[in-house]
Amino acid sequence: MAGRWQLYDTPEMLAAVSTAVAGGQREVLLAVDGVHCGACVRGVERRLAGRASKVRVDLASRTVEFGFDPVAQPLSGLIEILEQAGYRPQVLAQDQALLAAQQERRAALARIGIAVICAMQVMMLAWPEYFDAGEIEPGVVALLHWSQWLLATPAVFYSGWPILAAGWRSLRDGSLGMDVPIAASILIAYGASAWHTLSGSGALYFDAATMFVMLLGAGRYLEGRSRAQAGERLRLLAGRRALTAVRIEQEEPRTVSISALRLGDRVRVAPGEALPADGELLDAVADLDESLLSGESRPLRRQPGATVLAGSINVGIQALDLRVRSEASASRLAAITRLLQEAQRYKPPAQLLADRIARHFVLAVLLLAGLALAWWWPRDPGQALEVLLAVLVVSCPCALSLAIPAVYAAAASRLAAGGVLLVRPAALARVPELSQVLFDKTGTLTLPDLQLGQVQPLGALSGEDALAIAAALEQNLQHPIARALVRAAGRIDPATEVELAAEGGVRGQVAGRRYWLGPPEHLGLDRARQPALADEASTWVALAVEGEPLALFGLSARLRPEAAATVAALQRDGLGLRLLSGDSEATVSHLARKLHINQAFWRQTPEQKLAQQRQLQADGFVVMAVGDGINDAPLLAAADIGVAMPGGAALAQARADLILVGDSLDGLLLLRAVAVKAALRVRQNLAWALLYNLVMLPLALSGQLTPWLAALGMSLSSLLVVSNALRVGPGRQPSIAAQQPAALAT
Amino acid sequence: MEILYLLIPLGVVLVAFAGAALVWALHSGQYDGLDQQSRRMPDDEP
Structure with a gap:
């Protein structure tokens, strides 16, 4: 062991x-x-x-x-x-967790199955006596009793074992869990029936005991499944962390622990295996399943040079090679896993309250059951036992203690499927009251990458040739402008002696001539001489040879394909929207006009953004801030609801309540829909659980409720609460369906 | 009604068989991944 x-x-x-x-x-x-x-x-x-x-x-x-x-x-x-x-x-972090989950599922199903079969049979054997007017032979009655005992035994002690064990554990620890009255009622019903069978007189409750076990088992199984759906993602994420990697050392593959991986290592991933670290794809295109990280279920095709993430699965037909760009513990997978763990262990304040109520409730129920027994016993000992059982069973606070966690678990799971990661569930409760949304621009409403929009040849060189030279100079730089130029270039000329120029920009030799690429101001170009530069929505760079301008390149940020629809939907919802950006007036107002956002603020420092948000909050608005998590960290942390776009390692520092891991603003609409529903479900569940107990307890105390009816009522009440909780969101996969046209459009 | 002395124990024995069959089916994996079956066809598409 x-x-x-x-x-x-x-x-x-x-x-x-x-x-x-x-x-x-x-x-x-x-x-x-x-x-x-x-x-x-x-x-x-x-x-x-x-x-x-x-x-x-x-x-x-x-x-x-x-x-x-x-x-x-x-x-x-x-x-x-x-x-x-x-x-x-x-x-966790092993596939064993998933294996164990399967074993546990099988065992649970076996327990329920045995309980169902035995309960049905016990019920059938108990039935004749309900209508017996004394014409059944005493021998047959005894046989019926003994058969019931025989059948009830596996139901109680095999199927009901988890309940009995939990009750015992809770009693031994000196704390009153809700399993205590449940286990007590099962054992009392079983023990009294066994005694009556032996003595040959008195009523039997084998039918109630087995049915209670059966319904409780089924209820907990279903409840466990809804929890499992939320927990599964965490386990999958944690479990998919590869523990070893195949590193290529001098052309030889060698298996090493992922902790031995260093930046720049070349790693090979066989088809069907998970990527061990974030990195850059080498050599060939690859198909990757990134569903664990983003919720997107379709495989994505990645080009050589693209950033690929740890935890994605290579679903292509060939092994792929990647260059490690972050250590295992700094990968996006690790960051998200940590955040999820944080989210999972978080208990909403309302839940703590429900737990506390449940604890006092159990004590009250035990006292009440004792009083009922004391009151009924002198009058009718047989009835006293029935009342005791009914009170114990009917008052089980299962529904009450499930009311809130079931809703949060279902909401988190629904959101995760739509690419929204709930880091701090408390934020979910505030979403329905939301009145103001603050958007950052770069990386939030626009894609993080720049795109080459215009090429303006100034000399003899064609735009295409100029681009080939510019790309050659920028080829080894990681700057967004460099990446955009390299991506846009049809061909890249070989460049030598490339270096960063002291005055700004880069210098290098292409086909024997010395070229320079950098800000147009350095060449004395301005709006007056070059009308194209009047377009301030773009960032401009100029290519020159020996001080002579050759071409201008205009780069702009692309709007996210879903941004316009999301913004419009939020406005229809009656929310005030603001665009806060550190960018220039032209860029920001251009974007605001395009998206029909009336309140746009440019050249905002982080302090100004924060001040604006504080003012809104002071005016009584519930504010949601949406940013890319890096420069907006203070804004996100101070907002009532901070939503971060996924941004690699920076995610770990982002103090956001939610992360749009699907990298799509569609998640905001899903979030709103789910949060409104979840708030409603919590209220419905709490109301139901309290109402149920208020109505049923007096019935049980007055002896109107038979034990088996009480068992049925209690279990149906729990099932109702759980199935109500599962109805937290719009249909299963609408957001992914909605993403598809958008994804094609990019 | 002497036949009841045979039929009732017979019922109990049949229940034992039913239970055994269920446990066997569970442990041979017949109830694993019930949800996956409904998704199998779309998954096969390229």
Whole structure:
């Protein structure tokens, strides 16, 4: 048993499954499938107390994250503690997590199946006696009783085992989880029935006990599935982190741990495998499935030189080579995974309240059940038992404790499928009240890359030839202007002695002549001499040979294809929109006119943007800021809802509430639709759960409710809450369908 | 009604068979990935 986890103490595996934090400590995220209720959460926290720091257990995704000192407390020992306590820990970042999920699913289905078969049969055997007026032979009655006992036993102790175990765990830890009254009622019903079978007198409740187990099992399975949908993405993301990579060393492939990868290494990825690091695609085009990162489910074709991301799957037919451009722990996948982990362990304040209510509720129910028993017992012992069972069963606060997390889990999963990553779920609650949206320009409303718009030949050289020379000079630069010129060039002439010019721009030798490329002002070109330069919406560069201007290149940012539709839809929704940009008046007002945004502000410093936002907030507006996360970090952090466009490593510093990982503004519309629905569902669920208990408890106390009816009511109530929560968004995949024409248009 | 003394135990035995069949089917993977079947056809398209 012990050896199973020791692998994780080796430095290499430790690096793969945990991250270093200050003071030699490391942080790790584990799946704990055995955690079912608030009592288990406290159980885990108590067991790790003193051994690990910053223990955060998340009930919704069944994960625990904690910091530990790898020297003083080996990871394997901590995992073992959790395992021995029955919480079934799993180290993420392995496919084992997915395998275990499958095993768990099979076991759950087997439990439900056995419970259904046994419950039906017990019900059938119990039925004759409900209508018996004394004509059934005593021998047959005894046979019916014993058969029910025989059939109820596997249902209670095999199918109901998770419930009984959770109840016991919660009782042992001295905290009252909702499994305590449930387990108690199952055991009381089973024990009383067994006693009555042996003594040959008294009513049997085998039918109620088995049906309770069956409905509860089915309810939890369905509830677990909706949680699993949200947790699955995290597990997939974490699990897809490749742990090894094939590095090409002197033309020889060699398998190394990803922690050994360095910037500039050449890595080969076989078809079907995940990319180990962010990098630049070499040599050939490749088809990549980036669905884990962006939610986009179709494979994307990437050209040589394109940036490819760790966690994408090579779905082409050939192995691909890439040049490592970031270390594994700095990849976009790692950044998003960390953010998701942060999101998953976050508990909305409303949920904490519901947990607290549930805890007091359980205590109240146990007291009430005791009082009911005391009141009924002297009058009618048989009825007293029935009332006790009905009260215990009907008041199970399952629905109450599911009301909020089920909605948030479903909303997060729906958003993730549409390319929106919910980092701080609390922001979701504010979206329906939204009244002002602030947009950044570059990288937000426009694509981050520039595009060559105009070529103006000034001398004898044709535009095409001039571009070939310009591209030659810029070929090895990473500047946005350089990338745009190289991308646009039909051919690239060979250039030598390329260097950055002291006065600005670049210099180099092409076909024996010395060329220069840089800002047109350096050549004395201005608006008066060159009318083209009046177009301030573009950035201009000039090509010259020995001081003689040859051509002008106008580069402009392209509008995102979906920007106009999104802006129009938000305006129709009655939201005030503002465009805040550090760019020049011409560029900004041009864009604002194109998008019909009335309030545009140019030459804004980050401080001015922030001041404007603070003013809006002071005036009572709920403000959403949409930016690219790098220069807009303060704006996003201070906004009521900060939305970041995905931007590589900078994402890690972005203090955004949401990330549009689909790299499309469509996500804003989805977000709005889902958030409005989610708020409605939370209110409906809470109202239902409270109403249900208020109505049913008096019925149970007064003896109007039989135990099996109570079991049915409780389970249907939970199912209602969960299925209501699942209806948080528009149909399954509308945003991806909507993205397709836009994607084609780019 | 002596036949009941045979039929009731027989019912219990049949239930045992049904349960065993279900467990076998589950562990041979017949209930795995039920959701995927509905997506299989579109996935096959290029």
